[in-house]
Amino acid sequence: MSLGMLLQHMANGISLGSLYALIAIGYTMVYGILRLINFAHGDIFMMATYFAFYSVVSFNLPWYLSFFIAIILTTALGMLVENLAYRPLRDAPRISILISAIGASFLLENLAIILFGGRPKAFPISELFTKVIKIGTVSIQRLFFIIPVTTVALLMILIYIINHTKTGMAMRAVSKDHETARLMGIDIDRTITITFGIGSALAAVGGMMWGLKFPQIQPLMGVIPGLKCFIAAVIGGIGNISGAVIGGFILGVGEIMLVALLPNLTGYRDAFAFVLLILILLFKPTGIMGEKISEKV
Amino acid sequence: MKRKDIYLTVVSLLVFTVFLIYAHFRFDAYKLRILNLCAIYTVLGLSMNLINGFTGLFSLGHAGFMAIGAYTTALLTLPVATKAQNFFLKPIIEPLSNIVLPFFPSLLIGGLLTAFIGFLIGAPALRLKGDYLAIATLGFAEIIRIVIINAQRVTNGALGLKGIPATTNLWWSFGVAIFTIIFMLLLINSSYGRAFKAIREDEIAAESMGISLFRHKVLSFTIGSFFAGIGGGLLGNLLGTIDPALFKFTLTFNILLIIVLGGIGSITGTVISAFIVTIAGEVLRFLDQSINLGFVVIPGITGMRMVVFSLMLMLVVLFYSHGLMGTNEFNWDRMFDKLSAKKLLAKRRD
Amino acid sequence: MEMLRTDDITMQFGGLVAVKDFNLNLNKGSIIALIGPNGAGKTTIFNMITSVYKPTKGKIYFKDKDITELAPHIVTKLGIARTFQNIRLFKDLSVFENVLIANHLHLKSNVFEAILRDSKYKKEERLMKEKALELLEIVGLSDVKNEKSSSLPYGMQRKLEIARALATNPEILLLDEPAAGMNPRETEEITLFIKKIRDDFDLTILLIEHHMQVVMDISEEIYVLDYGITIAKGSPYEIQNNERVIQAYLGVDEGA
Secondary structure, X not given: OOHHHHHHHHHHHHHHHHHHHHHHHXXXXXXXXXXXXXXXXXXXXXXHHHHHHHHHHOOOOOHHHHHHHHHHHHHHHHHHHHHHHHHHHOOOOHHHHHHHHHHHHHHHHHHHHHHHOOOOEEOOOOHHHHOEEEEOOEEEEOHHHHHHHHHHHHHHHHHHHHHHOHHHHHHHHHHHOHXXXXXXXXXXXXXXHHHHHHHHHHHHHHHHHHHHHOOEEOOOOOHHHHHHHHHHHHXXXXXXXXXXXXXXXXXXXXXXXXXXXXXXXHHHHHHHHHHHHHHHHHHOOOOOOOOOOOOOO | OOHHHHHHHHHHHHHHHHHHHHHHHHOOHHHHHHHHHHHHHHHHHHHHHHHHHHOOXXXXXXXXXXXXXXXXXXXXXXXXXXXXXXXXXXXOOOOOOOOXXXXXHHHHHHHHXXXXXXXXXXXXXXXXXXXXXXXXXXXXXXXXXXXHHHOHHHHXXXXXXXXXXXXXXXXXXXXXXXXXXXXXXHHHOOHHHHHHHHHHHOHHHHHHOOOOHHHHHHHHHHHHHHHHHHHHHHHHHHHOOEOHHHHOHHHHHHHHHHHHHHOOOOHHHXXXXXXXHHHHHHHHHHHHOOEEOOOOEEOOOOOHHHHHHHHHHHHHHHHOOOOOOOOOOOOXXXXXXXXXXXXXXXXXXX | OEEEXXXXXXXXXXOEEEEEEEEEEEEOOOEEEEEOOOOOOHHHHHHHHOOOOOOOEEEEEEOOEEOOOOOHHHHHHHOEEEOOOXXXXXXXXXXHHHHHHOOHHXXXXXXXXXXXXXXXXXXXXXXXXXXXXXXXXXXXOHXXXXXXXXXXXXHHHHHHHHHHHHOOOOOEEEEEOOOOOOOHHHHHHHHHHHHHHHHHOOOEEEEEOOOHHHHHHHOOEEEEEEOOEEEEEEXXXXXXXXXXXXXXXXXXXXXX
């Protein structure tokens, strides 16, 4: 394949990888702090796209306002789910909270089907993003730059929050040990809620950009990406934010390159993530950035 | 079991068999289908409960196992002509095109193949703990589904299979269900069953008591997947058509709901719950359709049924996490106890 | 006869050395104690012997057979059983079931024979149940055999753990703080009990204990650990008068 095509594919992969990374961060943060796989996270991402859609289509708001509202609403939704579905089960056996997560996910999906209808809708795109830039023989949409740049910017903000603010320190403490964090005067509930909020906000931004890149939205759109992004988080080392980002890029770029180099296997595109998952779980279950935790007996 | 218990159980079974005979002759096709589904979900529920409930392994891959069983049984029972009709896009591979077997061996082969694949998946996957195992099994189920969609010449891909002979009837479904119940009861009450429970309670302690975690986890997983395959086979030959979309995660979720509602770790709980959930599922179908009250028509909302199901699951898990039976089994004495206590209370109020 | 021997076993967790160069010799029929402050590495040594942890360095021999790399359940099958510092009973199961399960490792029937309940399996099951009942009788828990194990008072839970370990038919028994949380009367009982089971079951016992009364009463030899290092080894009398041990752990006697 020509260099031009290769670059195109790489750009594609990096965009996809960025989106995966943004969503994967939400999974990894929640897992780090609650040891919970937030099955509903992919559906939160889906809801974000619908919030934006209705803001533009029903309320005729300009795109920047719609996106802003969508992020706010999605953040609120994420925190609400935490409050209703996970908080009551904080001390219950692990299987209960996992089932609740699955239930919440199904609930959101089916509510979306009822409220928004099962048929795909067209996500509103502004010309701002679709304008094409030409570099030599390669034509790339503006979007393909905006996505990674936005992702990196958000990441830097997140890293700053985690490492240089009290809230971030609280989040790190709670993910190590709930009891001790409480003894140190940290408000666990608030910290956990904020974690969900941040994760959901990032997923919302991811959702907006996803909608711009793949303009078809439907209630079940969060299922496969959600699963893949969780896998990305596991590959990178669950609980580790840089790991989630690395995992997201590995998955995004890998998926695109697989289809590019082996077009016969296009149908197995989604299976790529699962196969990677199985391999990682078998050979390095703690992930690329993960550390080994021994259980005290 | 005490003499009295055996007597009571046999009598109730006889009564139930009479009911089944009545149903076989008098029920319409719709009701028969529901009854068959109850039995099939009993088998599926028990197969999942063995792995998740009794051995404490969080496996979410059940839909994948069911798919293997369903497709195997279907492909083996489909008459040659119908097979050719189905595979119009790409012909089915030899020798499958010409093999046609009766229902029982097809079902059995389906179960055994599923058990074999369960073993292959379990051997590596069961080294993982808790959430990791859940995601790995979920991943395997999805891989199975994606392979089915792509293996056009074996499974007919996304088109699915139609015209599967409707060989599942009340005798088959309930026969298998009763066999499964008895099998599970015998297994759980044996030393191996106790070993499974020990693993569920505390893996490290179980291992320190000499129980090989790997051997027993794989054993439980393989047996569970065998019955899942059988259940899948029964399902396929009841519905008459199967396609990859049938075996999405929703199916695993439904069975999970059944075992959680019935009480993880209770055989009788699973049986009762399978009936309740299947029947309720059908009854609740009205939510998806319009309700004509005469003076007003409440429009049906597609998907409402699943919303109610999800809510139910969450409510059970939030407020009633032990499910109907907890970890207890049905006990004639306890039932009589409860009934007479009610009578006592009623008398007191007078 | 030498039952157990550890050769310079070391356990390192990342940067932390929990146990360094530990050497132990257990002869048949003896009762030996491991003492030391909390965090000294005593339970870690148990965990290495039973293969819950793999030693970073060193080897462990059971009757001259190298068991360092074997899986935990195999070690138990060979004849080393243990109790846990933080009781690890099968909480939701009954007292009887807890002990019964510990018999499973000797079962010869396979799963199909078990399900079919053939005569071979039925006989094994009957023997297992008889043995479990006997053990419960010995520890005095027959009356509560159908209670949920987590509902027992603490002292009885400890006894149940011991009964469970005995059910595996061990030659060596590792007891991790068997007298923890017991009042003086119970402590005396358990001291006599340990001696009794050593005699009745032909055991070799290694115990971790903080109750000095128990330790001094029944141990023939004592190993003292501090921060993973063996600071002393000897008879109860020698240990009681060892300066270093007194400083690190025992403390000075009020009356002295």
